Amino acid sequence: MRHIAMQSSRLAVALALALCAALAASAYTPPVFASESAPVEVGGRGPSPQAGVESEGESELPWLFAVFFVTWAAFFGYAFVMSKRQRELKREIDALVRALALRDAEKDETKPEDTPIA
Numbered sequence: 001m002r003h004i005a006m007q008s009s010r011l012a013v014a015l016a017l018a019l020c021a022a023l024a025a026s027a028y029t030p031p032v033f034a035s036e037s038a039p040v041e042v043g044g045r046g047p048s049p050q051a052g053v054e055s056e057g058e059s060e061l062p063w064l065f066a067v068f069f070v071t072w073a074a075f076f077g078y079a080f081v082m083s084k085r086q087r088e089l090k091r092e093i094d095a096l097v098r099a100l101a102l103r104d105a106e107k108d109e110t111k112p113e114d115t116p117i118a
Contacts, residue, residue, distance in 0.1 A: 011081060018070060 011077065016074070018074070
């Protein structure tokens, strides 16, 4: 029982670390330097807001999918571990109930008959 609990806690820690790593990787944006930015017109209003952006939303889709996948994998992993733990606890409770029933049955058999005191 103790081995299984250790194994499931290790799995939970591994899933949590994987989720944190995926979130950290998705949050990282490389620095933008002035030489890499779009040119700004000195006398005018500058380029239009869409001038330097080419379908920015599409570039974020792989990260969104990765976080979505990791989140659901963590959820189903957690659900699996909890259901496994619940089954083990149910078996252990059933074994304890049977042991108590046997103990009570043995007590009843060895109990001396009530004899009246004279």
